[in-house]
Amino acid sequence: MHILTARVGEHNAVVVSQKTLAELMKCSRRTVQRAVDVLVQDRWIELRQIGENGTVNAHIINDRVAWSGKRDGIRYSLFSAAVIVSDEEQPDREQLGNQQPLRRLPSLFRDERQMPSGDGLPPPSQPFLSGMEPDLPATNQDDAEQ
Numbered sequence: 001m002h003i004l005t006a007r008v009g010e011h012n013a014v015v016v017s018q019k020t021l022a023e024l025m026k027c028s029r030r031t032v033q034r035a036v037d038v039l040v041q042d043r044w045i046e047l048r049q050i051g052e053n054g055t056v057n058a059h060i061i062n063d064r065v066a067w068s069g070k071r072d073g074i075r076y077s078l079f080s081a082a083v084i085v086s087d088e089e090q091p092d093r094e095q096l097g098n099q100q101p102l103r104r105l106p107s108l109f110r111d112e113r114q115m116p117s118g119d120g121l122p123p124p125s126q127p128f129l130s131g132m133e134p135d136l137p138a139t140n141q142d143d144a145e146q
Helices: 002-007 018-025 029-041 141-145
Strands: 013-017 045-050 056-061
Touching: 002 013, 002 018, 002 056, 013 018, 018 029, 029 045
Parallel strands: none
Antiparallel strands: 013 056, 045 056
């Protein structure tokens, strides 16, 4: 329980694999399973499985997760959690720390609007119909010759 509560932060859950939890507790996975079973049975935590095999779980502390009503045949729960991953479980372990930075998504604050930027797309290949030209600022030919 101390391992989980020390890592929950401002969330109400910790997502961690049994293998990583065993490393943090310095014990076997079977010991982790028994300890988690006791915490669930005594209602200290709620356990929600992530994925199909049950080795990665969300350990919910101090609160039950809220479940939605069925929509499109799926019932789900949405909650925030601290996620703990171990480099031991990563397929690209040798490259960790040397990856190129991720592309950044622009973010908007409340009441802000997105402004177009960048080179834009090339002009259309189809000419404008007569009388339907875009209303863009232009210079007069006389002004351009001077």
